[in-house]
Amino acid sequence: MTAVDEPTAFARQLKHWRTLRRFSQLDLAISADTSQRYLSFLEQGRSRPGRTMVVRLAESLGLSLRERNALLLAAGFAPIFPESTLETPELAPIKAALDRILDGHMPYPAVVVRPYGILVGANAAFDVLTEGSAPELLAPPINVLRLALHPRGLARRVLNLPEWGRHVTESLRNRALRSPDPELDAFIAELESYLPEADPGPDHLGFAVPLRLRSDQGELRLITTVTSFATAVDITLSELHLEAFLPADEHTAEILRRRRR
Numbered sequence: 001m002t003a004v005d006e007p008t009a010f011a012r013q014l015k016h017w018r019t020l021r022r023f024s025q026l027d028l029a030i031s032a033d034t035s036q037r038y039l040s041f042l043e044q045g046r047s048r049p050g051r052t053m054v055v056r057l058a059e060s061l062g063l064s065l066r067e068r069n070a071l072l073l074a075a076g077f078a079p080i081f082p083e084s085t086l087e088t089p090e091l092a093p094i095k096a097a098l099d100r101i102l103d104g105h106m107p108y109p110a111v112v113v114r115p116y117g118i119l120v121g122a123n124a125a126f127d128v129l130t131e132g133s134a135p136e137l138l139a140p141p142i143n144v145l146r147l148a149l150h151p152r153g154l155a156r157r158v159l160n161l162p163e164w165g166r167h168v169t170e171s172l173r174n175r176a177l178r179s180p181d182p183e184l185d186a187f188i189a190e191l192e193s194y195l196p197e198a199d200p201g202p203d204h205l206g207f208a209v210p211l212r213l214r215s216d217q218g219e220l221r222l223i224t225t226v227t228s229f230a231t232a233v234d235i236t237l238s239e240l241h242l243e244a245f246l247p248a249d250e251h252t253a254e255i256l257r258r259r260r261r
Contacts, residue, residue, distance in 0.1 A: 031060035083235035107260035117145030162198035221248035
């Protein structure tokens with residue numbers, strides 16, 4: 001990339017993200033503590049930003065760490081956020097802490113996943129969600145979203161699959177709106193192909209519904225909580241999230257406690 005091309009690439013990305021986030025030039029300029037005139041020059045490629053300005057704009061736009069690195073590269077600067085693996089010695093304390101968090105959710109299932117549902121870790125109660133699933137869905141790397149909605153996976157035991165399944169896919173669609181990605185669009189289409197048509201009744205309150213799961217001990221009703229690592233400065237950590245499946249009633253809680261014993 002030449003020095004002439006760099007402002008053009010940055011200008012395109014800046015306007016793309018501003019439009020996607022539905023910011024006016026004035027709103028973004030105020031948020032980034034600059035002038036609308038200067039922002040207009042940046043989007044036209046008539047001015048070249050400093051590194052600090054790129055960081056301020058990325059923060060104002062709510063970009064992920066990966067997206068911030070890409071914006072810095074487009075402006076001609078080196079990325080500032082590292083991308084490690086959980087196997088590196090530097091992240092060993094984080095990995096140990098994640099294992100303790102997962103164990104702390106026992107006897108309730110909990111998982112840590114990367115983008116698009118790739119499993120990073122799970123506690124022993126995770127087997128209540130994998131029970132009876134096809135072996136190919138449990139071969140590493142396990143994709144917990146595909147496992148959940150595939151007809152040879154958890155889906156065969158989900159009593160409210162049309163509603164709960166669309167709760168899963170709508171969450172992914174919301175992410176795709178904020179950070180468009182053709183790979184994610186294709187994955188959403190795959191997951192939706194597994195789902196039967198939903199027929200909401202007059203009392204339908206939306207797709208944010210508990211998971212109703214058939215088990216040998218009776219029906220399990222589970223609600224989910226999602227925790228992200230908001231203050232992480234490493235791309236890998238920032239993209240992880242922990243999902244815990246908690247009992248929605250005492251009957252479910254007792255079944256899960258008995259399974260542990």
